[in-house]
Amino acid sequence: MTQAFKTRIEAALNARKDQALFRTVHAFDSVKQSQISIDGRSYINFSSNDYLGLASSDELKIAYQDSVTKYGIGSGASPLVTGHSTPHRSLESQLCEWLGYSRALLFGSGFSANQAVLFTLLEKGDLLLQDRLNHASLIEAGHLGPANMRRFKHNDMEDLSRYLNGSQNTLVATESVFSMDGDIAPIDALLEHCRASQSWSMIDDAHGIGVLGEDGRGARSLSEHRPDILVITFGKAFGLNGAAVLCGDDIADYLTQFARHYIYSTAMSPAHASALSKAASMIQTQHWRREKLFDLSEQLHNKVSDLHCLVETKTPIKPWLCGESNNAIDLSNALKEQGIWTTAIRPPTVPKNSARLRITLSAAHHESDIDTLSYSLMRSMEAL
Template sequence: MKDLRPLLEQARQDHLYRRPLVLDSPQQPEVMVDGRPMLSFCSNDYLGLAADPRVGEAFKQGIDRWGSGSGAAHLVTGHSRAHAQLEQELAEFTGRERALLFSSGYMANLAAITTLLGRGDSIVEDRLNHASLVDGARLSDARLLRYAHGDVKAAARQLQKATGEKLLAVDGVFSMDGDLADLPTLTELCRQQDAWLMVDDAHGLGVLGANGGGSLQHWHLDARQVPVLMGTLGKAFGTAGAFVAGSQELIETLIQKARTWIFTTALPAAVAEATRASLQILKEENWRRERLGELVEKFREGAMGLGFELPPSPTPIQPLIAGSAETALAWSSQLAEQGILVTAIRPPTVPRGSARLRITFSASHTDEQLQRLLVGLERLRS
């Protein structure tokens, strides 16, 4: 057997070793980490719904009615009325004919790509796409053609090289940089080349758009222009799982062919009930998105006033680029000493030389908590 110890030791030497934090509290701005109170700025709970009592109450009622587990895959006995209702509500929310639930965004992306493409086909992707989109391409056996981040001219050239069935897959909001894909231009490129356009809107849904409809609503794009939409439920929605939304034919094809759906136990029905509650809150309480906008604007003004250079991001994802993994870890450690939790993001999650602090905001953060973060960042500069 291979000796794994040298690999682990090398990760330590390269400042790339990781360990999970242990929380002793719900997901909210003030958390307990390993028994220590910390102010968190690294969660994806953008709207502050992960610990919302209304969502929790729907979860409890779901357990009372449906139990704690689904017991089987959707095609066996795992598909409850709660799942069916949530899928219908997600389809209506996204303006599509149907939606299909998955256990995670990773599984949803693998399902869509490997179902639509195979050997002899081509997939075009932004180089900063989420790992699940890249892995889906590899598992599909399709030819993977990547382009420099945000370079739509390079995307056009790659599409022109593509053969067989063509699909362009892209993050609506890039998870580590917080910037938006130029979806209107990519939509037109795909129309010209008769290619599918698939958008992973994990970090856009709930955050962007008039009622939280995400990147597509932000850009005023419809289901015809973007036929494949993936959204996750563990971020702005505050629960767990994911979905793919699209045409009747797309969803039926996934039901028949998608291995990561067919061979996976369904999410607990109680999660579906909780998500139905969070979806209603997400649509109705626009103040949450407005609050995020205020926090981002105040943070960017304050951080740039301290001399930090910020990439262009209008979203709750605000990266501070450190460069080396060692520097990112040092920054994270210095903030932790002040009781502020911002984890260091290092390769391979981001490209080598771009390790960073990935600061994220929740609608639940207060102005006082934001000011505390800025004071902590100012001390990094001294």
């Protein structure tokens, strides 16, 4: 490494440490239901995106094991070579029938799915309109892509309408549930604006699919209108990993021909696709998981409402606002001392002076877990 690179890297790392923004990867000994273990100590886990508790479900684990026995552990190639198999096609068909689309394309992650759509579909002279709080995968693709990007105020349809003049090809992109705030986008109003202006619509439903709606249809349960492009991810409510882009035939064919993330990536294994089919069935039929999330959410809000730090949401994502990054770190560490694992979220993931604990609930939690969390939060806030 040259001295110039070494100096640059050291300066950047030291700046992160000075600003209390330095991040560390933890290796967990075990993750089971709502419990995690690290360095021999167990914690109640309130930082997982496993909203429905499927990641450690015995029913899903057995289905995955059976799939591995039947199909092996790898796909061996990209989808356009020999990596696309019957389980992949079955999963795609199942998702299309459930969510009301003619085609679905599978990806290795939500990040790659979002970027594949924006990099591939947009050209120079197009207009990309994004909610200001969209995920980094969407915002980065907007900055690096050829289209002219504008960011409208968060969930502000009046601000969005200022850009919708119908004079150029326009794609409007938003999340359904925002991952750091837990609030829900006004999907119906946004789709109405897109229809009126003849703009494309794209919804990233990563944190909505499986959670919203009676059968877990996510964003599709929030409006009778269908977005042109729906991205769902499998690393949250599905309890696994990967993603899918749902769309019409023309867009799917276009992405198949030109989306480099799809063309040049090894396909997920057939066993994984088969397990995802099982997870999709569980999401649609095991309504008790969403009902339990609602009950746990009500319990938490009632327990800590007097502290005025918890943002009340209708999703499993419960931001606990701390302000300065050091405050979030101190509270997170205090909770860890009491056996509670919550992650401190700091800039640049969230805006400056809005550091927080991102508390997430799971159907795998028990009422006693919520009692413990509530007591620990109140005790820690008194001590800090």
